[in-house]
Amino acid sequence: MPAANPKIPSKSSLRSSSRPVSTIWMFSHECAGIAQAGGLGEAVAGLSKTLALDSKLDVSVFLPSHGRHLDPGIREAYGLQDLPTFIAQGYRRGSNGLWYNYLAGMEKGSREGVNYFLAKGLDSATGKWLDDPVIYDHEATFEKMSLLARTLESYVEYLIAMGRERELPGLIHAHDWHMVPAGVLVKQRLRERGVVVPLVFTVHLLSGVALSWHYASEDWCGIRDAPYSLRTNGKRGSTLRYSQIWRDLSRNSLEKFGCYIADYVTSVSHAYLTNDVRNYVGDIIRGKSGHIYNGCDWNPATIESSIISDEFEETEPSLVDHPIKRWDLREHLLTKAISKIGEKSVAEDPSGHHEDSRREVEPVEAFRSDGPLVLMTGRLSPQKGVDLLLDAVPIVRSVISETKFLLFLLPSNDSDLTKRTLEKAHKYPDNIRVIFGRNPSIYLLSHLSADVYAMPSRSEPFGISALEAMVTGNPVVGTSVGGITETVVDISTSGESGTGILVPPENVAKLADSLVSLLTIMQLDELSQHGKEDRAVASRKIPLPPIAKMIFENRNLGSKLRENCRDRVLKKFRWTNAGQMAIKRYSEARLLAAKTLQK
Structure with a gap:
């Protein structure tokens, strides 16, 4: 308990009840706009904003500061201010038997209807972890998780002690395994005070992380080893202690433990939830799970207007005098614009280093000529299948030699993977450019210029990048895994109502055939708009018969x-x-949580 905070009322002073779901506390390790390393941050920011602005809920996002409260631009954009009367103070006992003091505070700000709380260190020992600018680093990540949990525990007690119970959450939404300790701890503390608050746990990407009970326990993260009544399919089951659930049922898995304790479990697509997540955690989520899709609020018209203003009005004003076509954008991108990437871009560190610590991007050589464009974006990791796309390049090139492949990749800590990727790409200097960095203007221009988007993932919980591609008019060639099967409609089976082609995972030949088929579709359409016909394109054999007929x-x-x-x-x-x-999921979670009041 924070030494500077007022005395906490006894349990009897709070009536045992469930709270209406009007105040949402989001727990996340990252959030777009403040500190982001991947799609998780985008999902948390997007969902929080729509719940606040469109559904008129009181939404607060809690995350480690990652030192972002020290950034003047972020302080101004979010109106961050220190909470002067709140202090989280205490100690943790390590597995080595030593005691470690902590002293934390919070910065509060708001933007677009959402409140943001950044947990920060108030002494050097705590700030070493909470304020570390690296978002994901093995030791620092686990320290941040623990200290955020402790800080939120103290904040709950602080609000109760100050008589500000109305600010307590009506629902806690913990995003991914990093937030399991914080979510469970806050739920436990509130229940001890007689307040039943539903806990929703979202698995964005399975990690399989397992830790000893000591990490979660009262010694470190703060979870008390109290009795807990498990419920299966909404019915009361056995009563076990938290340590038993952690060790015996969850086998030390944070994700399994989160699924046992949460009132409701979600993931970002039906396929990922029912296949991957359920296969990993088991039937414990049966009767208390559902999916919540991610979203994309890109506005193509706004993006195009901005790109034309940025890219053409000064450099090629003659093009602005007539309606700019997609092929105009593509030629400009490939033969001119990508050469500017090294001037303003920064290479984003996969662990999420703050912008000031990022290294500059190597200059990118423009292509000597225009050509049909395949775009891919995402992290450089085996999961994303960049190697599969590169293996498909010579097959595609043998049919459409002028095809260009533009890959915007977040770099990997795996130097061997980076080396292999670049070695493959450098074999085709007339066809491939790999860009480790994300100049925002060029990144958006590439989406408005491309002919086809490639998504050869080996697994994909959802895949926001598919939405970004489609909303800017790019049909997708994606593997039939996870969320891709729910965002992309296969033209092979759905005909002219489709949005792309689904291929079996790790099938390079089918990937290449599908790219050739879609590229041919786009080339013929472009020629038709020009009022021309290229016999070579028109007579090209389409590898996929149903598409050839269309x-x-x-x-x-x-x-x-x-x-x-x-x-x-x-x-x-x-x-x-x-x-x-x-x-809808929150309402289901509230009903399930309310059953815990039933004897």
Whole structure:
């Protein structure tokens, strides 16, 4: 308990009850706009914003500061201010038997209807961890998780002691395994005070991380080894201590433990939840699980207007005098714009180093000529399948020699993987550019310029990048795994209402055939808009027979696919859609949590 905080009322002073779901506390290790290393941060920010603005809920996001409260730009953008009357103070007992003091505080700000709380160190020992700018680093990550849990425990006690119970959460939404200790601890403390608050746990990407009970326990993260009544399929089951659930049932897995204690478990797609997550955690989520899609709020018209203003009005004003076509954007991107990437870009560290510590990007050589463009974005990791796309390049190139491949990748800590990737890419200097960095303007321009988007992932919980591709008019060639099967509609089976092609995972030949088929569709459509016909393209053998038939019947199929892509995202995958799904899950969680009051 923080020494400087007022005395906490006894349990009897708080009536045992469940609270309405109008105040949401989001727990996350990262959040776009403040500290982000991947898609998790985008998901938390997008969902929080729509719940606050569209659903009019009181939403607060809690995360470690990662030192971002020291950034003047972030302080101003979020109006960050220190909470002067709040201190989290105490000690943790290590597995070595030594005691470690901590002294933490919080910065509070708000933006676009959402409140943000950043846990920070108030002494050097605590600040060493909470304020470390590296978002993901093995030792620092676990320290941040523990100290955030302790800080939130103290904040709950502080609000109760100050008579500000109305500010307590009506629901806790813990995002990914990093937030299991904080989510369980706050739920436990509130229950001890007679307040039943539903805990929703979202698995964004399975990690399989396992730690000893000591880490979660009252010695370190703060979870008391109290009795807990398990419920299966909504029915009361056995009563076990938290340590038993951790060790015996969860086998030390943070994700399994989170699924046992949470009132409701979600993931970002139905396929990932029912296949990957359930296969890992077992039937413990049966009767208390559902999916909440991610979303994409990109506005293609706004992006295009901004890109034209940034890229063309000064350098090529003659193009602005007539409607700029997609092929104009592509030629400018490939033969001119990408050469500017090294001037303003920074290479983003995969562990999430703050911008000031990022290294500059190597200059990128522009292509000597235009050509049909395949775009890929994402982390350089085996999961994303960059190697599979590079293996498909010579096959595609043998059919459409002028094809360009533009890969925007977040770099990897695996130097061997980086080396192998670059070695493969350098074999085709006329066809491939790999870019470790993300100049925002060029990144968006690439989406407006591409013909096809490649997503050869070996696994994919959801894949926001597919939405970004489709909303900017790019049909997707993606593997039939996880969330990709729910965002991409396969034209091979759905005909002209499709948005791309699904291929079996790790099948390079099918990946290449699908790229050739879609590229041909887009080339024929472009030629038709030009009022031209290229016999070489027109006579090209399409590897996929169903698609060959569609092309024969409709030379403008490419435009139809682009329209389908945009419409699918705009109608089904905006953040407002995700917010509505979340509210439904929250209601289910509240009903399940309320059953804990029943004897």
